Amino acid sequence: MGVWFKILRGVFRLQRAFFACQKLVISLTALLIVVVGYGLLSIKTSNDPFLLFGPGNTYRQKLERQNEAFGETNQTLMLLAVKSREDRPLLLKAERALFYILDNADSEFAITDMTSFTSVSSLLPAMGYPIEMTPLTDVEILLDERAALGDVFFNDAHTATIISIKLDVSDQSDSGLQQAYGDQKALADHMRAEFPEVDVAFTGSVSMGEALRDGLTFDRKYLFPMTLVVNFIMLLIAFRNLRITITALGIGLSSVVLTTGLAGWSGHVFATAAVSSFSIIMTLTVASLIHIIHSIGQRQRTLRFQKRDALIQASFRKLAIPVILAHATTAVGFLSLNWADAPAFQAMGNLVAIGLVFSLILVLFVAPVVLSFGCGDMQVRDEKMRNLSRVFTKAWAKGPIMWGVIVGLASMVAVVGLVRTTFDDQFIRFFPAEHPLRQNIQTIADNMGWSQTVDLVLRYDEGMLLSPEGFQQLEDLTNQILALPQVVDIRGPLPIVQNCLDHRSPPYTGTLADVPEKMLNFCVRSNFYVTEDFGNATFAADFRELRMSLLVKRQSSAHVRELAETVEAIAAEAGFTGDRSAVSGVNVMSSYLSMVNTKSMLVGTGFAMIVVSILIGIFLRSLPLALLSIFPNFMPAMASLGLWVWINGEVGMAASIISALTFGIVVDDTIHILYALNRGRRKQTNRGVQRVLQNVFPGVLTTTATLGFGFALLMFSGFAVNQQLGFLTAATIFIAFLFDLFVLPGLYIIFIGRNRKH
Structure with a gap:
């Protein structure tokens, strides 16, 4: 551990050096924010659906191959x-x-x-x-x-x-x-x-x-600023000090500006829906500062003789380990997004992980300077939060094991809901019924009987498509697909070719299998303009590929996936085996969005769980604490997702990344509690643990209220993905609070506390 202590000693020396040059530090920080933040003006975003699917994704490859043959669809x-x-x-x-x-x-x-x-x-x-x-x-x-x-x-x-x-x-x-x-x-x-x-x-x-861009723009303009207002009110209630509140939020916003500015300077193209997630950096920055500010308030009451600057520096030194650990574990959580199938999620995860470096520097080295320089006498008036903390910890002390069992069982019941999970990325359900997009689609459905298209591409050997046998095979296949209850009609070449045959002089009255090949070629080539270099929306240029559009009623993503698999199975039975048939299109590709990313994220989540546990064990120098942290760190996200499934029955895009997005918030409070318990090595009794909790829980309470109610505002979004994200994030934060209060201390007493000598 000599290396670790040398690193900490270096951090403390840098803190003192920064503190000694306050005006210079503030000036250079402001300059850095302006220079790096200027990149925010040139951040590149795109609404390209391919950003949500990796190059190796089967469904993306099907659509790309279709586009190569028939042009952009x-x-x-x-x-x-x-x-x-x-x-x-x-x-x-x-x-x-x-x-x-x-x-x-x-x-x-x-x-x-x-x-x-x-x-x-x-x-x-x-x-x-x-x-x-x-x-x-x-x-x-x-x-x-x-x-x-x-x-x-x-x-x-x-x-x-x-x-x-x-x-x-x-x-x-x-x-x-x-x-x-x-x-x-x-x-x-x-x-x-x-x-x-x-x-x-x-x-x-x-x-x-x-519609997606407009919905996200509305949230960025109104709901996210309202989240800041809620954060401001909660922090003001917690600290009852306007300067401290503004400073905490200002440092949090600075971390977001630096990260988003870096995104702009990088020149990388980000998915429009992913950019707003950079604000998660602010949550961790503010959460770390909340714990430190409450620690300053505690020292003000117990060490009244200590001067303001000494209080600030001592509090930042005391919590340097949990702050560094919280940032490191959160970075691991976002880096786990590299296991997601979507390049948009991967880019977001990597950039946020880099942005956490800005956050850590601001919290450890800049925040002490700003608090000293701009917050006057630095009076933290958090008595109400401490009184509320005592109420909660006394409730825990009356039945630590009982409360742990109740919360644990309730969470397990919620998690059981995951077995009922249905992935639904039906796009129009992202918007309210009165949205113009939904109204237009409903108008089309009312008049035409369908409102959704699915493409079927068939591939032939050379010369087989424009043959009587090929068209007879196509007619038989079309009739089989039309018999499916989901399919209203099929847009393909058969009606137009048959119309041509019916109106020849004399009309052709036989079957397609017996039609003269020259006559068939005339009817196809005269009605579908194709050159040697360019095809059209129905035929490829070499007449070896055919595209038909299945017209279907609006249905869930699960039904679209079922339809795609059924149609490909029917085509295989008709002789179009392997890649000779492919059901594709943006609707089909999107229907697999959440399912593919959630499955791929299982590996990433497992990786994050292992690495985070190792980091906690190294930083806190305790293997038992590393193992103990696994359950309360990952259970809240699973429980909130299960609760959503019990309530709603279906999950969408937000579900696939909820673990990574909420990881930092959940781990932050858990780490501060474990660190406080680990410092009081002889506090193994219920009463001793209760005293430790009373000291650390004001920060946990403030973090939970500030961030939980802030994210809950997203449930009022007009965009369903953000509604789901708001519910899942807020629920995860509040469930994590219950775990930190009622489950984690009990587990600590059972597996660690009672094994220590008095």
């Missing part, structure tokens, strides 16, 4: 609908007007990122009906005569039509997403103004990304 679906079939002429007029806008790149309402679009008007020229020579009355006749044309673009009642707009949104930043969404919204608003009797709705990857 991002699309926007725009619905036009009227009240009755008698209004179909108006519907066709609106569709024709929309066609002219989309077909004209110089139009005021053109969509910048559009690569192609498909509608009934866009298909007419391929069928031999030029737009300029085909009035809407003729289109009505065609719709009545050619059922396939109506099946592809209209609902059964012919009161609604879908226009599919294919996009290549290269700029996935917030500004790029706003621009792309703005183009689509302007077009929809224009159509509503021109055709007030026609319902217009649109949805797609851009709409969903913009």
Whole structure:
């Protein structure tokens, strides 16, 4: 342990050196915050869904391979609908007007990122009906005569039509997403103004990304500042000293500014949803300062003769070990995110771990200087928190084993709920029912009977796709998939090809298996424009891959996963084995988000558990304490997650990272309690442990109230992921408090305290 003591001695010397140059330290710290924090203005964020899936992820690879063959499959679906079939002429007029806008790149309402679009008007020229020579009355006749044309673009009642707009949104930043969404919204608003009797709705990857960005922006603007207000109020109540409260929050905010600034200077692209998690650094910084400030208050009462600066330096030296240990263990928790499948989580974990270095430096070396320089006589008036602490510790002392058993059993009951876990990342449920995204999707579902698409890609040997046998096999497979209850319809080449065969002179009346190959090739190539270099949304350029869209009702992620596996199994039975068939698409990939990351994080959590226990054993020089820390450190997060499952039944993206996000808060209080118990080596009786708890528990109480109620505000978010994150984090903090009060001391007495001599 000689090396460890040398490190501590070096830390104490640096603290004294910093304390001796207060003005210089404050000036250099302010300069560092300005220089590093300037990078905050250039932090790069992206709403690219691929950031949530690693390069080796099976579902990402399926979608990337699909994009290589058919181009980017991002699309926007725009619905036009009227009240009755008698209004179909108006519907066709609106569709024709929309066609002219989309077909004209110089139009005021053109969509910048559009690569192609498909509608009934866009298909007419391929069928031999030029737009300029085909009035809407003729289109009505065609719709009545050619059922396939109506099946592809209209609902059964012919009161609604879908226009599919294919996009290549290269700029996935917030500004790029706003621009792309703005183009689509302007077009929809224009159509509503021109055709007030026609319902217009649109949805797609851009709409969903913009809804996510907007929800997170709202929380950053309003809820996170409200969290600071709650923290301010709780700290002011705890310390009853405005200067100390402002100083603690200021140092916490400085750690966030430095970390976020470092993110900006790094040039790394972070997922928009992950950036707000950097604020977890503030929670640990403030939590460490809370314990130190309460320690200063205790010394003020017991050592009244000691001067202010001596009190400050002594308190920081006393708690240097638990502060360093808490930062180290929290860094381990965030580094465990490298086991997550999502690159966004990995980048967030690594940066926060680096940011904890800023936090540790600020707490150990800058905070003492700022408290001395800017807090006057430094009076900590925490009597109310200490009185409340005595109430809790007296309650524990009346039945230490009984309380431990009750809390432990209750937590086990909560954890049992995890066996009922269902992972659901159904995107639209992230938003309230009145959100425009959900309203648009519901409008499409009401009119078309479906609101979600799943892609099926089939791969053929050379020459097999455009053969009678290939199309007969495709027809048989399509009929099998259509028989599934989840599938409303399938958008593929069969209806259009069959329509072509039906309207030849003379019409072809045989089966697809017997159709002449030249006739089949003509019907495919005349209706689906393909060159040697470029394919389209249905056929790859070499005609060795085919893409169909399964139109399904809105359903949970679990049902999407089940559907994907069922369709691939049906395709395998039809002869498309291995990678010759793949169900893919953003909807499919997203449905596996939480499940894949949660499973991969099990290894990371196990690694963190082992490393943290080793660190606690080394820092506190006690193997029993290292083993003792495992249960109260990891049980609260599992119990809160189980409680959520009992209440809600389903978990989403927040569940996969909750252990890492809450790890620092839970470990921080546990470490301070174990450190205090370990210092009082002869305090092995119930009464002795109670006295130790009374000294350390004001900090635990303040930390729990400040951070617990602060995170609970997220439950008022309009974004379901943050609601879930707020509940899980707040519940974890409050359950950890119960463990620290009622379980940890009892375990200490049973396994460690009574083995020591008086």
